[in-house]
Amino acid sequence: MWRLKSGFKERLRPRLEFLYGSSAMDVLLERIALVSGRYNYLEQRCSLTNPCWDQTSCMLITYGDMITGEQEAPLVTLNRFLGDYLKEIISGVHILPFFPYSSDDGFSVIDYRKVDPKLGTWEDVDAITTDFKLMFDLVLNHVSSRSRWFQDYIGSIAPARDYFIEVEPETDLSMVVRPRTSPLLTPVQTVLGRRHVWTTFSADQIDLNFANPDVLMEMLDILLGYIAHGASVIRLDAIAYLWKEIGTPCINLPQTHELVKLLRDVLDSVTPGTVLLTETNLPHEENISYFGNGDEAHLVYQFSLPPLLLHTLQSGSSRHLQTWAKSLAPPPPGCSFLNFTASHDGIGVRPLEGLLSGEEIDRVVQTVRTCGGFVNSRKADDGSEIPYELNITYFDAMKDPDRPEDLSRQVIRFLCSQIIMLSLRGIPAIYFHSLTGSRNNHEGVAATGQNRTINRGRWLDTDLRGLLADRQTVTGQVFKAYTDLLAKRRLHSAFHPDTPQEIVDAPDSIFIVVRTPEPGSPVTCVHNVGSVKQRIPLARLGPALHEKETAWDLIGEEEIGKNLHLEPYQCCWLVVREQV
CATH class of the missing domain: 3.20.20.80 (Glycosidases)
Known part of the structure; x- marks a missing residue:
């Protein structure tokens, strides 16, 4: 035996x-x-x-x-x-x-x-x-x-x-x-x-x-x-x-x-x-x-990330995201975070405790309702019911409240949220409906009576393949952009889950994380989380680009001069040209 x-x-x-x-x-x-x-x-x-x-x-x-x-x-x-x-x-x-x-x-x-x-x-x-x-x-x-x-x-x-x-x-x-x-x-x-x-x-x-x-x-x-x-x-x-x-x-x-x-x-x-x-x-x-x-x-899920990113994109401020990311201690050796923004369940509210004020959490909850989502509750210590989970597709959570019918705007806001997740230390986990930019499944909720069904729709194989072949559709656009990002990301050792990260002090509307492998070349990940164009000198983007005249953007596949110009919600993965 x-x-x-x-x-x-x-x-x-x-x-x-x-x-x-x-x-x-x-x-x-x-x-x-x-x-x-x-x-x-x-x-x-x-x-x-x-x-x-x-x-x-x-x-x-x-x-x-x-x-x-x-x-x-x-x-x-x-x-x-x-x-x-x-x-x-x-x-x-x-x-x-x-x-x-x-x-x-x-x-x-x-x-x-x-x-x-x-x-x-x-x-x-x-x-x-x-x-x-x-x-x-x-x-x-x-x-x-x-x-x-x-x-x-x-x-x-x-x-x-x-x-x-x-x-x-x-x-x-x-x-x-x-x-x-x-x-x-x-x-x-x-x-x-x-x-x-x-x-x-x-x-x-x-x-x-x-x-x-x-x-x-x-x-x-x-x-x-x-x-x-x-x-x-x-x-x-x-x-x-x-x-x-x-x-x-x-x-x-x-x-x-x-x-x-x-x-x-x-x-x-x-x-x-x-x-x-x-x-x-x-x-x-x-x-x-x-x-x-x-x-x-x-592995441990990074449960604070989905609701914190939702707050970041809806408020246009990375202040709380910067504070939280700076506070993250590296996992023990042989361990890693599993980074995600959406799953079969809703977006957890409890992981925001201690990160946002009660008023800010209430605004996140209201935003989800405004975007067509639902809220599941739990019993608090005093017996009252309080929000526990936000039920919505992450794509629809990224609606611009000022331009709710503008799907092009929604696509770039959504992709910004995903690129931030892909930039952080850890292993990315992507829900199928994020890859396809799925909309809220209200018909499913009506059929089951369960709020979680809003994010649990199903695809017919022929229908999905048809949408993916048509780049005029939201599904085709999101899937192509997302898979292109993943293909580029996997080529660079800076995105190894164990590679250290440094959060660079930045204005509220900007989030910067530098991933520096050893050995290897660093990648400076810059994200505009706001609705206004931004101009930032390379020298202010952190140690990897401090004394550089130019950089190369892995996402946009273009050279950047002394100043980085970012459109609303645009993101860049910057490397030194000779390191490409």
Whole structure:
């Protein structure tokens, strides 16, 4: 039988003891050895000291059925589209949960080990790994009420009868931090009578009880099974809420961090080089706490970036963006940020806490409503409802309030927001609807009654290809401009995720970041976030251009003289000519 390496066992022992006590330690270690031993054939992905990313790294976020064709599985259609349009433009694909599900567009999983037959098969998933790295979601906080596990709980069938959290309804749960306004406890009729189970997100998404080590063992097997099916990156969905302890906020608990460390240890031992990403839509300091000391997540989302960029472009001021970017500490060695502006979810409001004033946050919320978006709420400590998430496509969030019908203006404002994201230190992750400049899906919201549907539209393959071929359409313009940017970006080592960044002091309407690789040539990224033309001497653009007479703009592919002239919302990536 395959055995855990002695050093690995010693790392796991204190983690398991912290979570479950010492009485069953040897049994738990042996169970982990048995689970891990099933996958001892998995190959090392890359060196633990040299992360699996470089300047070509870029993730696409998509649903498995984002594009559908006739008489074939959506995953087959998606793979063909990726090969035709995005090969050697993006390096990886985050396929949002593609398992059988009952609600929340995939995040209420019925069976973790199956591919939803409406999307395709495991073979279809595996085929995408030929040209792209894959990210899978491990939806480990909760499971569908229609899952076999929960049906066994209702029937009091072992072992799943102990997989969930029962709480008496009169229990004081006022300290629990909620991301939703729905009831925390959901009544369920079981063979043993009426019970109330913990449901952080909805009555259909039943929280799992990780205080029971049997749940951990199930999830370890599912996790390693995903890697066996080709996953290079594992996204830990809603991880902050994982561990529950009555009398605490039940968010970011020490046990949750310890469990992330345990998962990291298992991956580093069984399949080194597999990357762990945590999803924690929280204020910045709480979010980056999931780096740990370089022993938790390899990647953490830059959750403050989407709402902060929205504020920046709508206000025409980079002041708060500059302050925030200057304050960013480099990630621990072997770790990186995942930079993004949009995803399948809405734009988080909580990550703005401590960055903008309450009045400024209110203006951001109102801007989204003005642009045709919606607002989802959560319960505050006092029981009131406050904004939690802004539901809108990022393209429509970039409307110019002074010229709301001017689509050309909207395109350049949107591209400005994306170029800023691409300029910052980290790995870019791009939602499919950002690549296509998608509009708000109000018809979908009317059909589902869910605000999030506004940003979850689907494309017919023939329709999308037709729009991409027509450069007069917004979709064609945005896709061409975006993919051109990505093609240029991947050629320069300055955009390696680990390359340091320096934020240059600039007027409110300008945002400047200098990326300086070692070795290599720096790139000075200059962005006009305002509606007025700007003229800036090269000498004021930071250390890389301080004494230079000319520079070359990688985006516009033109030479710049002693003064840089920027149109409204124009951006430049500047290098010294002899370095091109």
